[in-house]
Amino acid sequence: MSLPIRSIEVDHNGTGYMPGLAIDCVIFGFHEHQLKILLLEYRNTNLLVLPAGFIRETENLNDAARRILAERTGLTDIYLEQFYVFGDQSRHDPAPMQAIMEAKGIKVAANHWLLRRFVSVSYYALVDFTKAVPIPDLLSDSCDWYDLTTLPLLMLDHSFIVQKALETLRTDLDRKLIGFNLLGETFTMNELQSLYETILGQELHRSAFQRKMLSLGILERLEKQYGGGAHKAPYLYRFVSEK
């Protein structure tokens, strides 16, 4: 699968882009008890950032989020969800952007479009990080999965954005579980519990968890296939199809 990896080519006035508006993507990666996050490192800087970009004047906002994620990380077909707009004045700090431009050998004027205040519409997603292999774009030295428990320092307020995204992920997990499409077609209650424990960052009581999950009305238990030692196998579940 080859993608057109493009640099963000914007002139000093930001011609062709919506002014003052950015998109940040918080991509969580889950696999076997590990929760990670996707970060880019800008070329010749030590700046780690969320995949981010700008909205074209002729582009739908949600389409822009998907395009930005694809261009900057190579990842496509990911279910992105809006979760918050970060619009405090205090998040405006032109210094990191200036450093990024200078590392590219570009001297920017003080009134450059990129140095002005931006409001960030933020999206999040949860994917299996063994199936989502990122490719850095031309602006970045690297694009990699980082452990959430030992998150390095991020540019601007990106750590705060990650924190808010994680809270949203945890709060909305019951409702978004099916959409994230993280489990196989069938799965055991143990596998489901492991997913929850990893995302919530805490151990759960087995029976209370099972009771709660069954009460949501989204799980269907399959009949056991008897034969061989199968009677020792745990029950398998699948998500009930949408009515």
Add this chain to the structure above:
Amino acid sequence: MSLPIRSIEVDHNGTGYMPGLAIDCVIFGFHEHQLKILLLEYRNTNLLVLPAGFIRETENLNDAARRILAERTGLTDIYLEQFYVFGDQSRHDPAPMQAIMEAKGIKVAANHWLLRRFVSVSYYALVDFTKAVPIPDLLSDSCDWYDLTTLPLLMLDHSFIVQKALETLRTDLDRKLIGFNLLGETFTMNELQSLYETILGQELHRSAFQRKMLSLGILERLEKQYGGGAHKAPYLYRFVSEK
């Protein structure tokens, strides 16, 4: 309580405001089996709209939402929550704004700031409409509560915004119930059920509703005060205080 009711004074370039970014407020009003919504009617037009406005360059986004609501409707101290950013290109239609300006006797140039594409950060709230008495601003002929079941035609995509806000309100009701502060300090299960039925727009089974509400862990049942005919009175509940 007197408020500074100001008109939106913006020059052709939108100086002092964030370009391309607007805020729309969906204010739901609840009282005794009725669900309403707050709408403004622009002077000398038949255009009904949500309370809306723009963000100052030196203002936090969430502060702007509260200021806009106060300036346009007179309502203060309302818990506003971001719920979605409407950013499809197709929502761009300069015609209604042109009509509003012309009704004010202002001829606007085709490249006027207000006629360009806007992305809308939308907020919602739920209040008791008998306690929230709106005052129209200088731009509006009226600012009133309208029945949600017979909603008139609204400007641009405002009906769609209302629909999305209503879905969010319904989905998030369990979690936001305490914050909305709609019930007295104590209330009966019947009063709580009536609130849910009005917002969800459907009747609920009494026992299933009670079971679900008690399982949320947010209600505390008060001991009955015996005396007089009080033994016939229903149980009273209150919200448990945050841990």
